[in-house]
Amino acid sequence: MNRNKRTSRLLASPYIAWALIFIIVPLVMIFFYGLTDETGAFTLENIAAIAQPVHARALWLALALSVISTVICFFLAYPLGMILAKNKLSSQSLIITLFILPMWMNFLLRTLAWMTLMENKGVINGILSFLHLPEMNVINTPGAIVIGMVYNFLPFMILPIYNSLSSIDDNVLNAARDLGADERQTFFKVTLPLTVPGIISGVTMVFIPALTTFAISTMLGGSKILLIGNVIEQEFTLAYDWNLGAGLSIVLMVFIVVNMVISIISDNKGDEG
Amino acid sequence: MSKELIQLNHISKSFDGELILDDLCLTIHENEFVTLLGPSGCGKTTTLRIIGGFEKPDKGQVIFDGMDITYLAPNKRPLNTVFQKYALFTHMDVAENIAFGLKIKNKSREYIEDKIHYALKLVNLDGYEHRMPGSLSGGQQQRVAIARAIVNEPKVLLLDEPLGALDLKLRQDMQYELIRLKNELGITFIYVTHDQEEALTMSDHIVVMNQGYIQQEGSPEDIYNEPENAFVADFIGDSNIIHATMVRDELVNILDTEFVCVDRDFGENKPVDVVIRPEDVELVPRGKGTMPGTVSHVIFKGVHYEMEVQAGGFEWLVHSTRLFDVGSEIDIKVDPFNIQVMNRPESEDEEAMAIDE
Structure with missing residues (x-):
């Protein structure tokens, strides 16, 4: 018994070291920088800095755009998941592969591709002007950022929703029909509640990267639109104000933790339910 | 003999070009315990699903109490089903599962409470109202599935191999339970199984099927003592x-x-x-x-x-x-x-x- 314990501790040590070096230490450092000023004295100023208009606006915009992107992803992914779950197995895996295929390419490359597509002299406007249609100004708008977020994060919404939909036994839906529910009632009273765990993990997996991104907003939003991710990135790389950058990161972390707590609570409810 | 309740007239059905039912005719009388018996792939479950409305026949008619219900949606049919592997709603507790059909029909809260209590008593699950299906044994889940179906007071209860997943002892107990239930409720049971012993024990009327055809119909005694062909003789006992x-x-x-x-x-x-x-x-x-x-x-x-x-x-x-x-x-x-x-x-x-x- 004792020996077993010692062996398992030995086997676990690389992972513990990994977690220590790459997760715990950086986290402690972020908290250290975030809660001190440049002299090393304790301060809450870096946290309070979120109230400054430019920071507050960046946080608000990031929240708004990531919520919008998450909602759009959900409404695109759910019907697709339903169509896939109803389909025969052979075509299922093909379509799933098609949706995952872009993920094999580099994320920045994909976003760069959208840049050339949406540029004012880009491919889309080229086609529009060729067809004598009015050109669109998409690049460097919040809309372009939302398009980039939805495109990049959609697969993370599709997979968990599709998984939870396809694990519903056909006879459970038949039972609802049998007990008098029409198709709409069956969907809202049975299908949707049964897929809540999938929806929650999909939402989490889209919302968190969307909230913290700075690459998509830099490339598709130009330098005019600042999200909270851009602000933090600039504090670290341009202003060299690690204390402020870390302080704002802590604020952002609060939102992520809140999201995670909500999802864990509703997930537990789902287990009981 | 009692009144004719369900008639299947010349039903044919094929899946992917494979003929499952071929010109099947069957009459089911009121208050009978009818068993569709046959090996897997004989078309018995398809027949049940056509009666339940989950499949549409390619040809033929389903007549219920003089009315053509061939193309009627399952939620509009005056019958309920107990599914293979129970098909309970895992996100609802036992009481909510049982109340599902009644809530859809907008019954009053008192009526629903009464019905839940009555149904749980009938299937010997008193006090299980707030348990989740996942925490129940197979036999208990089966009882909940039956309770969920019968609170809607169907004229016919369809049962698709309901005891298939239970162990032998429990299966035998449930056979007696089902006979008792049928007598207490006074409704028609249409029961699908591949287990000949189950069929002989419970049925008033057995329909032996093979390869989409009815091989023989009759009382358990008729089927056992006077099989009409080698298949029936071989399959029953x-x-x-x-x-x-x-x-x-x-x-x-x-x-x-x-x-x-x-x-x-x-x-x-x-x-x-x-x-x-x-x-x-x-x-x-x-x-x-x-x-x-x-x-x-x-x-x-x-x-x-x-x-x-x-x-x-x-x-x-x-x-x-x-x-x-x-x-x-x-x-x-x-x-x-x-x-x-x-x-x-x-x-x-x-x-x-x-x-x-």
């Missing part, structure tokens, strides 16, 4: 099925030995199949029976001995409470009324034709 020749009325030649039987009107020297149940084969001392034989194998089965007897070049299966040791030289004797003579189809097509007529 153990049996000795032997090619024979009908010499003339009441005399049949089995394995070159003439046996007296009670069947008539087969013609003279006509090839037939005979079915003799293993418990109907009597073993008597040499010289006192019809056909000499040797005991080749003995197994003790508890209630009886199961013996194999080599006689006339055939291996006879014999059930008897009296033991004859391996190697015993004995005679076989069969009472005339225990020999069941059946027409022998020349081919499977002819078998199908014979059933079509």
